[in-house]
Amino acid sequence: xxxxxxxxxxxxxxxxxxxxxxxxxxxxxxxxxxxxxxxxxxxxxxxxxxxxxxxxxxxxxxxxxxxxxxxxxxxxxxxxxxxxxxxxxxxxxxxxxxxxxxxxxxxxxxxxxxxxxxxxxxxxxxxxxxxxxxxxxxxxxxxxxxxxxxxxxxxxxxxxxxxxxxxxxxxxxxxxxxxxxxxxxxxxxxxxxxxxxxxxxxxxxxxxxxxxxxxxxxxxxxxxxxxxxxxxxxxxxxxxxxxxxxxxxxxxxxxxxxxxxxxxxxxxxxxxxxxxxxxxxxxxxxxxxxxxxxxxxxxxxxxxxxxxxxxxxxxxxxxxxxxxxxxxxxxxxxxxxxxxxxxxxxxxxxxxxxxxxxxxxxxxxxxxxxxxxxxxxxx
Numbered sequence: 001x002x003x004x005x006x007x008x009x010x011x012x013x014x015x016x017x018x019x020x021x022x023x024x025x026x027x028x029x030x031x032x033x034x035x036x037x038x039x040x041x042x043x044x045x046x047x048x049x050x051x052x053x054x055x056x057x058x059x060x061x062x063x064x065x066x067x068x069x070x071x072x073x074x075x076x077x078x079x080x081x082x083x084x085x086x087x088x089x090x091x092x093x094x095x096x097x098x099x100x101x102x103x104x105x106x107x108x109x110x111x112x113x114x115x116x117x118x119x120x121x122x123x124x125x126x127x128x129x130x131x132x133x134x135x136x137x138x139x140x141x142x143x144x145x146x147x148x149x150x151x152x153x154x155x156x157x158x159x160x161x162x163x164x165x166x167x168x169x170x171x172x173x174x175x176x177x178x179x180x181x182x183x184x185x186x187x188x189x190x191x192x193x194x195x196x197x198x199x200x201x202x203x204x205x206x207x208x209x210x211x212x213x214x215x216x217x218x219x220x221x222x223x224x225x226x227x228x229x230x231x232x233x234x235x236x237x238x239x240x241x242x243x244x245x246x247x248x249x250x251x252x253x254x255x256x257x258x259x260x261x262x263x264x265x266x267x268x269x270x271x272x273x274x275x276x277x278x279x280x281x282x283x284x285x286x287x288x289x290x291x292x293x294x295x296x297x298x299x300x301x302x303x304x305x306x307x308x309x310x311x312x313x314x315x316x317x318x319x320x321x322x323x324x325x326x327x328x329x330x331x332x333x334x335x336x337x338x339x340x341x342x343x344x345x346x347x348x349x350x351x352x353x354x355x356x357x358x359x360x361x362x363x364x365x366x367x368x369x370x371x372x373x374x375x376x377x378x379x
């Protein structure tokens with residue numbers, strides 16, 4: 001099972017806005033998957049696997065890197081004509097792209113690594129999400145049903161056998177021997193075998209996102225995380241031991257040996273990588289990493305998509321009530337600085353009578369604007 005776990009991929013993470021890719025890990029098992037191409041920007045989604053990384057650009061094109069040191073099965077060779085892509089997913093030896101017309105394109109699966117996971121079913125259309133792992137691929141259709149393919153000889157653990165009657169699905173995730181489906185009622189369905197990761201905890205509800213790797217994760221609507229599937233000693237690297245007090249989470253990612261959580265403040269939390277896992281640094285989040293809008297976890301590396309905050313465009317708040325002025329300042333990506341108070345014959349109590357920054361100026365994000373507020377007339 002460990003050997004299989006070394007070769008899975010959890011798919012991709014979508015961001016709001018465009019940004020740059022930060023990668024960490026790749027300490028010993030370095031296939032170039034942490035080395036983002038120079039000048040890469042305008043990225044809207046990221047995907048991580050064992051030996052390669054994918055990035056989706058805002059223009060609908062895909063960039064791939066890694067696949068070094070004998071790990072090249074063609075998964076980094078993006079088709080030259082590929083465009084109009086809206087989502088990506090990365091598997092051990094394959095890559096998937098979802099196009100805006102609802103069709104799926106797959107590439108990779110070179111000699112000796114083809115389990116059918118690159119053979120997209122003929123006529124597949126109306127797809128809204130994709131996922132892929134070691135030897136199989138998944139597609140979620142607009143009608144809430146799931147299609148699976150791959151699972152060639154010696155790799156079939158039941159993960160290609162979609163449960164009969166499964167419907168109302170809103171999200172999918174693929175692990176090496178399991179699949180997860182999130183339903184519209186907040187419940188999770190798992191299938192596959194040979195892995196406790198497919199055994200969804202009894203009573204799990206209120207889920208808003210899922211992730212699958214060598215284990216499984218669920219994000220609940222209250223911002224907390226549930227993990228399962230690390231029961232066997234040979235597969236328990238601490239990746240199921242959610243840090244106490246972890247809250248405010250808005251996205252999750254499951255790797256081979258690590259779990260990642262993206263918090264609402266743009267920071268990333270990682271756990272796992274315990275012995276006997278190959279600790280390549282994928283659990284060591286870079287110091288000062290912030291402004292993250294999406295995450296992805298591969299076998300021996302982790303990814304973050306960093307979107308720079310918009311600049312502070314100074315608004316005119318003179319004449320506004322203080323509470324209203326603060327809201328306006330925040331909406332312009334600035335922040336309220338020191339608030340002084342003074343008596344005024346012309347202005348009622350609580351009205352802003354001066355500001356430290358000239359309206360219309362463009363400053364770095366969250367620049368401070370000091371205010372002076374009227375105390376009203378001196379009695």
